[in-house]
Amino acid sequence: MTTLDITSSSDATSTGDAVLSFTDLEVTFGTEFGDVRAVKGVSLEVHPGEVVALVGESGSGKSVTSTTALGLLPSNARVSGTVRVGDKIVGDLDQAGLRKMRGNDIAMVFQEPMTALNPVLTIGDQLTEALQLHGIAYGRQATARAAELLDMVGIPEAERRLKQYPHELSGGQRQRVVIAMAISCDPKVIVADEPTTALDVTVQADILDLLRSLKDKLDTGILLITHNMGVVADMADRVAVMLKGDLVETGTAEQVLTDPQHEYTKRLLGAVPHLGEGTGQADVAVAGGEEQRRPAPALALDNLVIEYHRLGKPAFRAVDDVSFTVGQGEIVGLVGESGSGKSTIGKCALGLIPARSGSVRILGEDFGALSKKQLKDLRRRIGVVFQDPAASINPRFPVGEAIAEPLVVHQVGDAASRQQRVMDLLDAVELPRACYNRYPHELSGGQRQRVSIARALTLEPDLLVADEPTSALDVSVQASVLELFTSLQQQFGFACLFVSHDLAVIDLLAHKVVVLQDGRIVEQGDRDAVLRHPREDYTKRLLAAAPVPDPLEQQQRREDRHRLLAELGDEVVELRIDPTSRDDRPARRKTPGAEGGNPLGGAFHGG
Structure with missing residues (x-):
């Protein structure tokens, strides 16, 4: 299948400085029913400080493509082509080389933080583990660096959070912990696989702000795997569209999202609901004619209160004095x-x-009676x-x-x-x-x-x-x-x-x-x-x-949101560091645990 590349030569970045590149990548899985070609000759690059969004439906090969960069494919996978992370060819590395590459050169942010975090280890143990395994910091110094990382990603009371377990944090806080783990070793590139799918819309916006400041301030390349076109519009510099293992269209975010060339891309974008353009059903007459425009409620909640009782603890009020109807x-x-x-x-x-109190009436009948x-x-x-x-x-x-x-x-x-x-x-x-x-x-x-x-x-x-x-x-x-x-x-x-x-x-x-x-x-x-x-x-x-x-619309919406948050006294989430170019930070891995100094380099001082 021919790839439609609509990136002009003036927009393309030189290929020499790519922090992640796939060249003619093919991945085939051997199964009892025969071979399955999951990825078919994909070529793609991610450069420093650039976000490349890899989009497509389930089964298109997005996650398989990204997983090859970390050497995490199962044993029944056959890989051909070349995958480079910085100056390393992934296929040439043994297990020791792969372990060293993961974290030092490339890191991953997974979709569901509860499966990415160990439920029986504290947040502090999991953050310091990465620092110690890669020889960056040990003991108290590692704990101090872990607290600094949590502060960087906008988690308050970092020292206290280090002693907590993943289940004690909210979904957005857990995802920030995963991002803190990903940047702990200062990787050149981060693979973010559906990093906001399980999050609320406000938490999602905060995480996207955090990732955006990450790539701007640390000059980190990001390969973003997602099917949310709103997230693509908000984050991506370039977009690559996959269909059944093929790369069918690439280009800048503005080109692909506003002027798609491939029929599949057009179908994807045509299926996305656009806030502000929904017709709703406010003007649709309810079946039965004018006399039924205001029908009797099918559901009526009156002063509904719902509480959860926990042994030895005060009751938690989950719903408090809620009243509304569904006609x-x-x-x-x-x-x-x-x-x-x-x-x-x-x-x-x-x-x-x-219900603790109040009433729930279904079609005129009181549930509680x-x-x-x-x-x-x-x-x-x-x-x-x-x-x-x-x-x-x-x-x-x-x-x-x-x-x-x-x-x-x-x-x-x-x-x-x-x-x-x-x-x-x-x-x-x-x-x-x-x-x-x-x-x-x-x-x-x-x-x-x-x-x-x-x-x-x-x-x-x-x-x-x-x-x-x-x-x-x-x-x-x-x-x-x-x-x-x-x-x-x-x-x-x-x-x-x-x-x-x-x-x-x-x-x-x-x-x-x-x-x-x-x-x-x-x-x-x-x-x-x-x-x-x-x-x-x-x-x-x-x-x-x-x-x-x-x-373009999303950029304006983002600016309007930041303005609204400032008016309401809320903080815009961003990476709390002093911007330092990557060239100023190479020495931090050479002398792990050295006396004095900061093993994470100048860029990891809280700002």
């Missing part, structure tokens, strides 16, 4: 950061956790779609049985009518009927989520609770699932509580928006009022942090 045939978007209480409210609406039989009858009228379909569908059931399970539980129909209902639902969610006898692991992520939606609609519910149903999907798969969701909602007329941290998705779907912070509602109203004309500072922060897939 029949209406989609209400529930947004906020992690820990704001979104999923807790969704679980309470499903009857999975009790019903008997077990009445609750079971009411739950027939509620459907649910979870974030991860692989975890919410029984892997031992074929797809047909998984979709039919609600019919069996509620004793609806006979075997023949249940099978027909499943077939009709497979048609409705645009899955082939041949999926009936397949198992979940035989389907893609998008197909599994369609199965989840079909199962949620099996009993024709009046209310659907959707908890982050598209956050784990590729952009093109997300677009098709959202389009399907919208058409099904208009066809079946169900009400929906849609929980999400993606404001662009809410902009695309919702009639109304409810914004949560620390268990309390800070703002609610029609989609247009909340997302276009927010009144509260917290809502403004959320909207300002949401990236858009246009480099």
Whole structure:
């Protein structure tokens, strides 16, 4: 496949100073079913102080390409071509050479910090381990350097944090710890593999600010692996697009994102929801005519309070005095950061956790006043779609049985009518009927989520609770699932509580928006009022942090966000060091642990 390179010669950087380069890289995996060519002749370079974004859908070969740079491929992989990290050829290194290269020359920031950090070691132990293994600092000096690293990446009270374990930190703080570990040995290049996918929109913006200051102040090259085009627009200098192992288009971020040449790139960008351009459903008439524009609530929460009780500790109030309604045939978007209480409210609406006080009324029925039989009858009228379909569908059931399970539980129909209902639902969610006898692991992520939606609609519910149903999907798969969701909602007329941290998705779907912070509602109203004309500072922060897939627009949004944070008295996250060129810092590895001096070099003094 021919690569479309739309980088002009004046924009291209000379190839001699590349800190990471792939030349004609091919990776083939030997399996019991034959060879699988995961990467097919990829050539790509990353230069000092440059961010190159490698984008594409799952299975395109992005992560395999990046993993070759660290020599971490499994034993069944065959690699041809040349991978260079600085002046080292990765394929020529033995295990000792690879260990020395990792950290000293190249480091990695993984997608999920909880899997990258050891849960049984303190943060301090994990940071000092890297410093000691590479001979940079030992003992108290290593502990002091570890605290300095945490301070550099914007973690307050660094000395106290060193004694904590990963589970005691928030998701954003854990990701900053991973970044601190990555820069601890002053690598020439960092591979960031989906570093913000699992983070809230505000935390994501902070991490991107941190990575941006990292490459500016340390002149570090960054290979950014992502499927989020907003992140690409915010971070990347150049973009490389992969499809089924091939590099199909490369160019500057502005060229690729605003004037794509390859059809696949155009499809990817066309599938990305753009905050501010969503039509929502504020003007869509609810089925049934004018008299049903203000239907009776399918879900009504009144002064809802939810608490978690812990042995020997005060109760934790997760939801505090929350009141809102979801009308029949209406989609209400529930947004906020992690820990704001979104999923807790969704679980309470499903009857999975009790309310401390207040009331939850489903279709006029008070959850707290019903008997077990009445609750079971009411739950027939509620459907649910979870974030991860692989975890919410029984892997031992074929797809047909998984979709039919609600019919069996509620004793609806006979075997023949249940099978027909499943077939009709497979048609409705645009899955082939041949999926009936397949198992979940035989389907893609998008197909599994369609199965989840079909199962949620099996009993024709009046209310659907959707908890982050598209956050784990590729952009093109997300677009098709959202389009399907919208058409099904208009066809079946169900009400929906849609929980999400993606404001662009809410902009695309919702009639109304409810914004949560620390268990309390800070703002609610029609989609247009909340997302276009927010009144509260917290809502403004959320909207300002949401990236858009246009480099010039995103640059302006980033500047506006920094201005807003300054007005609100908040700090912009950046690497807290004195900018020093890399040429001034080569000696720090020559005399590890030498008396006096700073083994991390001048660039690692807190500024």
